[in-house]
Amino acid sequence: MKCCSGFEKPSPIQAHSWPFLLDGRDLIGIAATGSGKTLAFGVPALVHILNHKKKEKKHSKGSRCLVLSPTRELAQQIAAVLEEAGASCGVKVVCLYGGSSKGPQYSSLRSGCDIVVATPGRLQDFVDEGVCKLDQITYLVLDEADRMLDLGFEPAVRAIVSHIPQERQTIMFSATWPTSVQKLAQEFIQDASPELISFLQITVGSEDLSANHDVTQIVEVLDDKSRDRRLQELLRLYHKTKRNRVLVFVLYKKEAVRVENFLQKQGWNVTGIHGDKSQQARNQALSAFKDGSHPLLIATDVAARGLDIPDVEFVINYSFPLTTEDYVHRIGRTGRAGKKGTAHTFFTTADKARAGELVNILREARQIVPEELLKFGAHVKKKESKLYGAHFRELAADAPKAQKITFDVSDEE
Structure with a gap:
């Protein structure tokens, strides 16, 4: 692919992620900032789209890939990288973000695209208005996933994912991976692949919070x-x-x-x-x-x-x-x-x-x-739950799920 022609070799996160993503696996990728994560999920996304185009007898205008980003600037940057990478193989990219007119973005959606890169708020608006259909998405990416899954974005992300088929490939990438979002991330991936007991996580460097050593x-x-x-x-x-x-x-x-x-x-x-x-x-x-x-x-x-x-x-x-x-x-x-x-x-x-x-x-x-x-001390304060403050207990990843109990409604009770 032309987007990789200038590489002497893939970066570590690319080299370790590509085989599994090309094999259709759900994946969480953790690597330092500046390590090439966009093309780590971007190149397999292009292959995924091209494979679907070969299988389809007539080309559908529906998008196959959705990339969610927490900020407008990052969404624009991801779209630019994927647009340049996909230009040589005819893959079209649309970028949706708030703070600007909906008109041009609406026109881009109507003309058809293969990849949608979006911030959650603007995408949710388009979905609610019936402008953007997500029923053909088979490749879902949450970039800067820890930020995407914190309390501010979680409701919008859940609403968006509810419109996406469960038979999909789900990918999350980030440079940091706090324990407060790990369980939540597992929910999204297991919803996509309920038959899988676990998902694949690739960590380049330390699992603990660490900075770029360069x-x-x-x-x-x-x-x-x-x-x-x-x-x-x-x-x-x-x-x-x-x-x-x-x-x-x-x-x-x-x-x-x-x-x-x-x-x-x-x-x-x-x-x-x-x-x-x-x-x-x-x-x-x-x-x-x-x-x-x-x-x-x-x-x-x-x-x-x-x-x-x-x-x-x-x-x-x-x-x-x-x-x-x-x-x-x-x-x-x-x-x-x-x-x-x-x-x-x-x-x-x-x-x-x-x-x-x-x-x-x-x-x-x-x-x-x-x-x-x-002099301020080296004590690390226990992370607080954004919902429950310090009064909560971390659950293990393999903890049994809560049982849902439905009570009968009675006017006499």
């Missing part, structure tokens, strides 16, 4: 009020030429606006991406960062997962994220495809609850753990 991690404990001054010092060091790409992560949308305006006033050529910007403005900011016209980008976590931005040399975490999983994804925007990168993180007393997990990530990657960070 990224040098620097953690600096400092006072909250010192961050602006320290950010400027680091930019003078890391962005000396003002031409190399530097990505600065913040936590909140208002914080993104403030930091972007602050740096613009200081003379930096900067742009920003966050949820309050229109989709057009977000696309323009991302394009300007990629083409180098604005090589300094301020972003919230909408840019943390999956985005493949070439040659990001430095990531600066101005604010520590709410979870260490998001930290792993953030710093994974550098050090991609075998290249080296550096991530510099500000850590304040407000983040001390995540100190133990961060220490473990640093130690696993054989990075320097600052003494100031250890």
Whole structure:
């Protein structure tokens, strides 16, 4: 295939996933950021579609493959990769995402496509309106699956999957795989293949939460009020030429606006991406960062997962994220495809609850753990259920399912 013609060899996650996916197996793939997961599920998707086309006497306009993504930017990127890969074999791709007009996306669906790449909210709208039919989907992918299955997306994903035939191949890929979503993921796969006792999971690297080892991690404990001054010092060091790409992560949308305006006033050529910007403005900011016209980008976590931005040399975490999983994804925007990168993180007393997990990530990657960070303690807090808080008990994967009991309705009781 032309999309692989430039490969010296497949990446580890591709090499280990392809044989099983081409054999029609359900699979969960866990691998570090920047390891080539899109083509790991993308190449078998193309083969799957082409095989179905050969079997069909007349070509059906129904889509065979659905890829769900948690963010608009990641959905667009996946669609671009699959569109380029499928161009040489006539596979058509449609990308559905919110924040933009439904009209062009509706027209693309009506003209027919083989692969639908979508964010859950927009796809659910199209399904509810009867615009998008999922009754011929036989290859389902959840990219960044841990984020797709958390409390925010789970209802939409369940509603979408209910429209897909149970006789399907179900694939999930992610760089992080917390225990809180593992049982839920198993439900989706066993629904697709009820005759299977278990599913196949491929992990490249550690099953524990770990960062890309090609990224040098620097953690600096400092006072909250010192961050602006320290950010400027680091930019003078890391962005000396003002031409190399530097990505600065913040936590909140208002914080993104403030930091972007602050740096613009200081003379930096900067742009920003966050949820309050229109989709057009977000696309323009991302394009300007990629083409180098604005090589300094301020972003919230909408840019943390999956985005493949070439040659990001430095990531600066101005604010520590709410979870260490998001930290792993953030710093994974550098050090991609075998290249080296550096991530510099500000850590304040407000983040001390995540100190133990961060220490473990640093130690696993054989990075320097600052003494100031250890002062917060190395205890790892028990993960809380998003539904039940700390008052819950983890169930083993092989635990028996609950028995459903239906009571008779009686007016006398």
